[in-house]
Amino acid sequence: MKLYDTPPIAGIYGRVSDNRKGKSASVPQQLSAGETVSQDEGWNLTYRLEGDDGRAASRFSTDKREDWDRLIELTTNAEVQIWILWECSRGSRRPVEWLTFLDLCRENEIVIYVISHERSYDPRIPRDWKILANEGIDAAYEVEMTSKRVGRDKADRAISGIPDGAWPQGYERIYDPKTKALLEQRPSAYAPVIKEIFDQIEQLIPLSRIEEDFATRGILSESGARFRRTSILQTARNPVYMGKRFYKGVMYDGQWEPIIPPAQWYTVNKILDDPKRKTTRPGRRRHLLTYWMTCGVCGETVQRLDRSKRQQRPTYACPPRCVASNQEWVDDYVRDLILEWVGQPEQYRKLTTPKAEGVILAVEGELEALKAEMDQYYALAKQRRLSPVGLAEMEEVYLPQIEAAKERLQDLTTPPPLRALVQPGRELRECWDDMDVPQRHAIVTWLFKGMSLLPSEHKGKHTSFDWRRLKYEWAH
Numbered sequence: 001m002k003l004y005d006t007p008p009i010a011g012i013y014g015r016v017s018d019n020r021k022g023k024s025a026s027v028p029q030q031l032s033a034g035e036t037v038s039q040d041e042g043w044n045l046t047y048r049l050e051g052d053d054g055r056a057a058s059r060f061s062t063d064k065r066e067d068w069d070r071l072i073e074l075t076t077n078a079e080v081q082i083w084i085l086w087e088c089s090r091g092s093r094r095p096v097e098w099l100t101f102l103d104l105c106r107e108n109e110i111v112i113y114v115i116s117h118e119r120s121y122d123p124r125i126p127r128d129w130k131i132l133a134n135e136g137i138d139a140a141y142e143v144e145m146t147s148k149r150v151g152r153d154k155a156d157r158a159i160s161g162i163p164d165g166a167w168p169q170g171y172e173r174i175y176d177p178k179t180k181a182l183l184e185q186r187p188s189a190y191a192p193v194i195k196e197i198f199d200q201i202e203q204l205i206p207l208s209r210i211e212e213d214f215a216t217r218g219i220l221s222e223s224g225a226r227f228r229r230t231s232i233l234q235t236a237r238n239p240v241y242m243g244k245r246f247y248k249g250v251m252y253d254g255q256w257e258p259i260i261p262p263a264q265w266y267t268v269n270k271i272l273d274d275p276k277r278k279t280t281r282p283g284r285r286r287h288l289l290t291y292w293m294t295c296g297v298c299g300e301t302v303q304r305l306d307r308s309k310r311q312q313r314p315t316y317a318c319p320p321r322c323v324a325s326n327q328e329w330v331d332d333y334v335r336d337l338i339l340e341w342v343g344q345p346e347q348y349r350k351l352t353t354p355k356a357e358g359v360i361l362a363v364e365g366e367l368e369a370l371k372a373e374m375d376q377y378y379a380l381a382k383q384r385r386l387s388p389v390g391l392a393e394m395e396e397v398y399l400p401q402i403e404a405a406k407e408r409l410q411d412l413t414t415p416p417p418l419r420a421l422v423q424p425g426r427e428l429r430e431c432w433d434d435m436d437v438p439q440r441h442a443i444v445t446w447l448f449k450g451m452s453l454l455p456s457e458h459k460g461k462h463t464s465f466d467w468r469r470l471k472y473e474w475a476h
C-alpha cells in the first residue's frame, strides 16, 4: 500500500446492481462498506457518488451520467487519491469508459480500492492495471450475457458489422428517409480531426498539449464542445476508427470505412498503455538527461544545476556532486550519437521503408484469430463447460501468443519515438532541432538501455566535452 504524509482524500462510487444474484448490494450498503474501509485505513472519505444502473428516477441519483461525469472530473483534477469501488463492475460497464477511467487514475497516481477484493490496485503497476482492465471487460461481457434479448441483438449486429451504439464523431450515418433504417456509416467532414488526434499521440505529444493545441486553434468536438483530454483519450481508445468494433472482448470487422489504419490504431493504443508515458509530459521534462542519466560513482541520477557562482553554465550533476559536466556539451554529444546511429545508410533505409500493407494485415488477422479463439474458451467457462483450471491452461497457451502477435505488429512500423526524427526528404539534424525535449528524451530512452557520467580526470577549466566520460549501452 502506498504511503501518504497526510490522510489521503478518498471517494466512493456506489452503483446499483441489476441482475447478479447473491452478489448485489444496495448503494447505501456499498457506501457504508466504503465508510468502514476508510475508517480502518485512516482515509479521509470526502466524496460519495451514487451512480445508478440505468434505472431512471432512482431515489439515489437523478441522472446516472451526472455521477459518472463527476467521477471523471474529480479523477481528471486529481482531487482524490483513492477511489473505492464495490467491485469493478460497479465502475463503468462500457470498456471504453472503464479504460479511460483507469488511464486517468494512472496519470494522476490515484489508487483504486476494490471492496469485494479487499485490496488496493495501483494502475501504474502494469500487473494491477491488467487485472482491473480485465475485470472491467468481464463486467461488460456479463451484462451482454445476462440481458439475453438485447445481447443477442447486439451480438448479431456486432458479428455482421452493423454500426451500433453511440454515434461516433468523425462519422455520419445515412438513414433511409422512408423506413428510417440505417443505410450506411461513413467518414464525415470531421474525420481529419480524428486522424490528427491519432497522429499527434503517435508523435508522443502529451494529451494535455493536444487539448491546449485544439483550444488554441479553435477546434471543437463535433458536437461543439471544448475538446478535453478525456474525450481525446476516449477517441483514441475507440476501435470504430480502424473500422472495427469491440464486443465481448473480441474485435469484429465493421461495415464502414476506417479513418485510421489498424497498425496506427494499435501503435497509438500501445503508447497509451505504456505506464512510462507519464514521464514524457511537458513541464515535467525540460532537460534531455536529468533523472535518467546516472552518476558513474554513486549511481544516482543527475540533476540540472542552473548558473551558480562556481558553475558558469548550466550543468548536469549528481546530488552528492561526484560528477558535474556542462549540460550543453553532453546534450550535443548524445544528439550526435543518435543522429549517427539513425543516419547509418542501412539503418536509415530500414526505418524509412514502409512495410508491405499485406504483411501488416496478415499479422493483424492472426492477432484477431487468436483473440477470437481465446474468447471461445471464456464463453465456455462462463457456461461452466470449462473448469477454471482448464481456462487457466488455455490462457497460458494463448495469452503469450497474443502478446507476441501484438509485438510483431509494432515491429512492422517505424518505432513511434523515431517518427518525428525520420521524415523522408528532411535532414535528421533539422528534424531533431524541431523536436521538443520530451520527444528527444523518448528517443534517448528507446535507443539506450542506460547512460552514466564519469568524473573528469583533469582539474581546471575544460574547453570541450571529454567523450570518454560518457558510458552507455545501446538498446538496439
Ligand SMILES: [Zn+2]
Binding pocket: 295, 296, 297, 298, 299, 300, 318, 319, 320, 321, 322, 323
Ligand atoms: Zn555521484
